[in-house]
Amino acid sequence: MLKPSNSLDFNKLLLHQRYIWMYTSVTHMTVKPYLIIFLLFVNYSFSMAQHNANYEESKVPDLILPDPFVSLKGKLISTQLDWEEIRRPEILNLFRENVYGNIPADFDTISFSEVQESENPYPEKAILKEVNIAVVRNGKSHTMRLNVFLPKSKKGPFPIFLLINHRPNPGNGELVEEGYWSVAELIDRGYATASFHGETVAPDDAERYSEGILNTLYPEELTKDDGMKTLGAWAWGAMRAMDYFEQDSLFDTKKSALVGHSRSGKATLWAAANDKRWAVAFPNESGCGGAAISRRKYGETIAQINSRFPHWFAENFTAFNDQEETLPVDQHMLASLIAPRALYFASAREDQWADPKGEYISIQLGSKVYSEIYGQNVNFPLAFEELDSPIIQPLAGYHIREGKHNLTWEDWQHFIDFAELQWNQFR
Numbered sequence: 001m002l003k004p005s006n007s008l009d010f011n012k013l014l015l016h017q018r019y020i021w022m023y024t025s026v027t028h029m030t031v032k033p034y035l036i037i038f039l040l041f042v043n044y045s046f047s048m049a050q051h052n053a054n055y056e057e058s059k060v061p062d063l064i065l066p067d068p069f070v071s072l073k074g075k076l077i078s079t080q081l082d083w084e085e086i087r088r089p090e091i092l093n094l095f096r097e098n099v100y101g102n103i104p105a106d107f108d109t110i111s112f113s114e115v116q117e118s119e120n121p122y123p124e125k126a127i128l129k130e131v132n133i134a135v136v137r138n139g140k141s142h143t144m145r146l147n148v149f150l151p152k153s154k155k156g157p158f159p160i161f162l163l164i165n166h167r168p169n170p171g172n173g174e175l176v177e178e179g180y181w182s183v184a185e186l187i188d189r190g191y192a193t194a195s196f197h198g199e200t201v202a203p204d205d206a207e208r209y210s211e212g213i214l215n216t217l218y219p220e221e222l223t224k225d226d227g228m229k230t231l232g233a234w235a236w237g238a239m240r241a242m243d244y245f246e247q248d249s250l251f252d253t254k255k256s257a258l259v260g261h262s263r264s265g266k267a268t269l270w271a272a273a274n275d276k277r278w279a280v281a282f283p284n285e286s287g288c289g290g291a292a293i294s295r296r297k298y299g300e301t302i303a304q305i306n307s308r309f310p311h312w313f314a315e316n317f318t319a320f321n322d323q324e325e326t327l328p329v330d331q332h333m334l335a336s337l338i339a340p341r342a343l344y345f346a347s348a349r350e351d352q353w354a355d356p357k358g359e360y361i362s363i364q365l366g367s368k369v370y371s372e373i374y375g376q377n378v379n380f381p382l383a384f385e386e387l388d389s390p391i392i393q394p395l396a397g398y399h400i401r402e403g404k405h406n407l408t409w410e411d412w413q414h415f416i417d418f419a420e421l422q423w424n425q426f427r
């Protein structure tokens, strides 16, 4: 079985994932030539999409963005009450209807049990809990797996970092991909950390995405144009993980952080917008449909993402293929929904496909909610081109690091610094 590597670029990652999936589904067959041709085609069409994308600032349209602080009825929103009662629910609903689809909140029961299936890679410093979260609705049940590490040398309650993971499951009993999920370092700093794999909730595959909670728990979503698909399902998974943390006094959920890279970063942002129990959100290099402003059409566009990943967003999102200007929202407004909790965006210099500048502008604009509505002194005075170090400040932060699309220990270090600042000074 292939092992995941820390330095896969987009092309290799895609190829790698497809290969893993096909490998597991044809375990005892020889790989047929048509599979190889198919893989080459997938890789080729992705390279072409990347190649044809716009990477020139001079070709980025003038940005005319929807205003987070004017309601659909034209009311100027300037008070906390109007924000929380009128505009915030409006924006959340616009994203639900047009972009990500529903996150059904109802189920009949939820229960948690521990199993022991994997070897603990850090027996000297961490306790490993493998938790099955069983959710029942209308007589049908779905079980998702959450892997939790706790510091061995300390007593809780522990602050908690949850990672939504979509990278290939090692499949060889290994739970942790070093760097990508920096368990040992988080434990050394005195934190609990947990992760679930997207596949345990909804497969990341256009043919099979319904073979998780959609088929078992929420089949009606499959028939709706604003129905939940994979990214919404992963956000639902993060909520169930939070249900688990909340019922165990070992966890200090007021000091909670949700982390996700790339497609999982998109789910992270959507989960934190919907679930106010998360104190801090860290969407890393989440790009199109995540942190980046869609109307810039720089790097990946809505049309490209919907055609390559038709199982990620609600069906309604396809109406905005090559029609970004008609979207009633843009991603800075999703950022604004996290307030008054804390938000941090991260980019990588060589990750042009995810539009680092669009990610930065999005937090620059979205974080205006902290000053305009909540009276906090948050601002990003530097232009993208002037940035030379991470912005670690109360409530909203950002960094861009050198290198390729990936989640690395360098990213985690800034996340921890930012989270500690929020937890120690402002809670």
Ligand code: GTR
Pocket: 010, 013, 014, 261, 262, 263, 264, 287, 288, 300, 305
């Ligand atoms: C790419 C996709 C991006 C991003 C990335 C990833 O193929 O175009 O939107 O999600 O995958 O998840 O690594």
